[in-house]
Amino acid sequence: MAVSSVSLKPSSLSPKPDANSRSDTVRSCADGGRPERPCVTELRLSAFAGHRGAGFGLGAVTLFAGPSGVGKTSALRAYEALARLGGGAQAGEAFPDPVACVPDRARPDAQRRRGFRIGCTADGPEGPVRLDVAVQAEPELRIVGERLTSGGLVLLETALRDPARRTVQAAWHTAGSASVTRAPLPDDRLGTAMLPLRVAGKTDGQRRVLAAAEQMVVALRSVFACDPRPDRMRAPVPTGSGRLLGGCGNLAAVLWRTRAECGRRHAQLVDAVRKGCTGAVADVLAEPLGDGTVQALLDRGDGFRTSLGRLGEGELRYVALALVLLTGPGVLEVDTAGEVPAAMQSLTVLADGFDRSLDPRQRRELLRLAVRMAGRGHIRLVAAVSDASWAAGTEGVTVVHLEP
Template sequence: MPRPTVEELRLTAFKSYRRAVLPLAPLTVLHGPAGVGKSNALDALAVLSRLALGEEIADSLDGLPDRTGPLASPVRGGLNGCVPHGRDAVILGCTVRSPRGRIRLDLVIRTDGPARIARESLSLDGRTLVDTGEQDVRNRRVNVCWHNDTRQGDIRAPFPSGTMITAQLPLRVAGSSGGERLVLAATEDLLTALREVFPLHPVPALMRGWARADPQARLRTNAANISAVVNRLSNECPRRYGRLLRAVQAAAPHPLLGLTLAERESGGVRRVLAVFDEGVLGRTGADQASDGMLRHLAFAAVLLTGAGVLDLDVAAEVPWAHRQLTVLAEDLGAGLSIEQTASL
């Protein structure tokens, strides 16, 4: 049974893109000269992932610095940076492949005034399940119609327009008919796929610091707390830790005996630092390791361990077997050899 996975991204009006369609495979490589828009495409999928969490649009894209998790920092450029020059709207969409078929989401976000959903639709294999209608801009409401296969016909109700409509459906649709249950099932598949998106852009300068030891450490998108995550893996799952060690050993330019941790305590706080044990060549801490080794360690940790150790707000109510992680790897080959990149 296929897990819900994003298989197409539509950038109708987003940053530098106009009417672009990007098909996604199990491995999709974006390449081209600097400034062509590779990062913008990754940002588009990250925006959809953030909106799927159900927070206000502005908060989702500008960040909530007083919170932890994927919304703690803004998407690149924030809300205003997502709007194409000379426009006052963002138009995005995606298609998710699921066991029920292909689920298509399209949305228009207006930014002339408070950010709001001006149009949103959800369909399954070409059949419209949810669509929006008339707006009440002053009260920030929009009429929503969703599929219902009873004699009553489709159901209409006003929704807050400051939040993605699809993210609100699980709390608004009763599921009392087969049609409504189909709406909820398609909604769950779409939100599951989008919430399992993890943007990863390791920043070696931030990865070199000592990290506070935390048995529940979750890797941030910049991998600044990589040492805490390595410490967690070493204590929690020897099998995954062993796989990570073998991947790092295969990528190392010198024989590597182990991936260990240095520890120190200050003010009652235990801190850790990842250490590459190079045998007779000595031990190299993350604070002295090369950019390439640190970036490779971060990418390998994500690809080999999965969403459980990532700073994601996943659909925890959905079994692991029905979820599929999507990694947005920024500058995957930066600082790495061809062989190291190929191994990832």
């Protein structure tokens, strides 16, 4: 690899547990066998921001816990970046601030190049599939190395051979008349995501490559990064498309849509809000104002309605997170694998500051809701919290403690 600071060395593909982290529990996608829905079971930050040689096991509900500055947000940011790459995004979209991803105190080489390494494991019908990616951040952003492996076999490997060209040399497993196929690929996209368009699937080897790549892409793509912003949720909003944005500023428009679409799911939302908000709650609804906008309201059941704009920050964040956990890709602004049936996909919610502004009752209720929904296989949660003592011992929850 031309850039030594970001090369995919053999030792980097099996990182040891981060010395500054520990995990209480590590659970697989599903108990009792191979999961039918592909899902990410490990996140590896071999050299990323403040992390070096870190590997984190992910369960159906995972909480990254620790004080400010230990790398909770950067772990979620790395996961989101992999998801974007898996969906076919260019490197610049996945890493809008690539220099911030370079490990602390990393020094440039003689050509002034610096970079970072991340990866993950996706489990599913094909067994565990590993993806490791090396990215050059300076002097220009490019993906300089990638490796996709399954069962100890390298299915795809790319490397930067000529820095003057905006391509990498790729080689993927064939197991036909030639053991591998070689071809150039763009250096600004994930090769794994492009394999379905490049591999014919005529040999057993090619079909194995396709199956592993598709499992990885399906596991990564359905991700919703969520951090509700109460300051954006108080004012009326245009009806819009009804797909919830990451900051949840269009919550009222989504309620306007979902309340009419699924009465059973809406009843579950009302029950959840009732458990986490002060005062009586008979309904959660949206009301049109006649100017093309809607406002969200709590029906108190006695003829009185409270605008969500009058709620405190904790209550607003609670309502938004409850709605996220109870809905799906059709309601959230996510990039799903449209060619794969919904029954074969699971949505992963990335929630930074999950416990921010929430009181103990609200934290517990949201965690119970997350565990219940994850138990059905439709949703997974990876969240960052400042302290997870309140979640210790909860069945179905993986807690990763990050320490300074």
